[in-house]
Amino acid sequence: MMVRRLAAWLDDRFGTNAVLHEALVKIFPDHWSFYLGEFALYFFMTLVGTGIWLTFAFDASPQNAYPSVLELANRAHPIGYVIRQIHHWAAVCFVAAILVHMGRIFFTGAYRRPRELNWIVGLTMLMLASLTGFTGYSLPNDDLSGTGLRIADTVALSVPFFGRWASSVINGGESYPGPLLLGHLYTFHVYFLPIAIATLLAAHLGMLVYQKHTQFDRKPAVVVGRRLWPDYALRTIAVFGATLAGLALLAALFEINPVESYGLYHPWIVMDGAVPDWYTAFLEGALRLGPATEISIFGHPIPPVFWPGVVLPGLTFTFLLCWPFIEQKLTGDTASHDVLDLPTQAPWRVAVGSALIFDGILLTLAAADDQTAAALHLRLETLVWIYRILLFAGPLVAAIIAARIAGEMRARVREEVEYPSDVTTLVRNADGGFDEEEPQPA
């Protein structure tokens, strides 16, 4: 009753009910894989909610950052503990959900015309989400994140010509850790990056609604699916509840980022076997596999961290951003697609995706190469060389195998369509009886 009266009040002033009605009866295609992006959305909402609470409990000044985290989030302060744990778990899950969602978009060709721009917006959000995560877990000024920050500072510093400028702006001084560093991280983590993500998220969803969702159903002229209200709304509330329940369980049972055991950051202390949050681990792995050679241009050094730390992620993300257009060039397919491919329908796309995933996993594993070498009783140098070779040879092999499997599956589906095994044609013969006809290609 209250809702109706409020709706009537708003309708009276803004004429909103017509729009609302149109929105509520809107049809959304339904498939389990279409819910993956929603998980990302709910992780983000959780991050904003818990994050706002954390801003009231956290002191971002360099002297007080670490003690204030210890105070707000120890087991004797269960509310703060659970909120910070949910926040950190939601951050690592957020990036994971975006990646899985992106995998669905990639392998079904959902980014094809007319949705190239939404692919770019989504990919930008992935980068911003990683950056938000990194600036966030660097805020407590503990020894693990401080060491990570020093590595990040070195990577920024390695950029030819601009490096020293960038590092000095971020640090607010000429050396690491600069006096303004923590304040800058805080501003980026709490204001710029989340606002940028929220803005892009609005654009992402706006484009989705305006262009309408893709579907597997092969009827290009119509959207086939479920009504938003109440059918789809109930489903998405279920996804929301499941997301939050999962986060609460993780927070309750598995402690993540126990800063109290890391200690305050000191430039001369580092833990053995330290690894960063999983989504930045591929960069750490790349740094471990990178070359030791320092080349020089006009007497200016190019430090070795530049290649794995700047060039590699830069090229990868540029390639991914351009991918919809590269595909159009390669296949000549510039038509609009509202109907999705099954992954097996485009073996070469499966090949490209598998190659990227292979290197992503390899670099992530390389971030723990010292522990792996110890566990396998290998010399670390041997393992590094195995990883280096796999980094270039592995994607080729993965691409060929994946394309073969996808190709075989596609051929089998075609065979099934062209020679249906359970359909026969009966033909009247001269004697008035019926004969089974040999199957013919359709």
Add this chain to the structure above:
Amino acid sequence: MKVVFFLGVTILGALGATAAAAAGASPALLGIALAVAFLGLAGASAAAAIALHAPDDLTEPRVARGPTHPPPLPRDGVSRRVFGRLWLGALGAFGVLGFVPLISLARKPGRRTITGWRSGLRLVNENNAPIRHDMLAEGGVTTVFPQDGVDLPDGPVVLIRVSPDVLRAAGDAGGATPNGCIAFSKICTHAGCPVALYRHQSHELYCPCHQSRFDVLNHARNISGPAPRPLPQLPIGVDAHGYLVARGDFDAPVGPDDWYRPI
């Protein structure tokens, strides 16, 4: 019926979590109560969605969003040339102006590393207490700092004591090694991590971040891993009171290189 059950679970879970928080229960209990509340919500909405038996093959038309070809804008005597070039030029000028505040944010690209070391300065531990030349056992290792400069990020030094015989056999490791004590910058030349581990059998320093190894008996040369150059050595001696002192600053720049640091 199921919906009622799950909504009951939600209410119980939410109230339970509130009670747990109010009673100061353990984080595990609080988290599990929260999880129960949200699981109830998920169950209730899922059960309600299933009970709807709503069709999944409703359709709505897709509207083509192709080129719309609106009528041309009125020109009113403004030539396209003037409108395009000059206005674009003005925009570009503001773009150039935009670099001024950006560049002004940076501090002058001067010397970035402040090690704090100079000749005669004592080596101290993290409590600013001086180190005697015989404090370390042979094969021992510790982290030392310039006196009154424990907080300087590029000052930390790893002090190692090797047997003087081994040092002599290795060609004295460049001299300035009183009583077998030898000192190198603790800041890795690769990515700035502390070179925190010492393997005394092989006389190697090892960086736990990216696994670079340095040969202590050979000027801390980088022998493995991604570090591009040796760890800078700090020349040390012993003062009149038997304490270790620096004989100058490091023999090379500390930490990773960048564009402006000449090779």
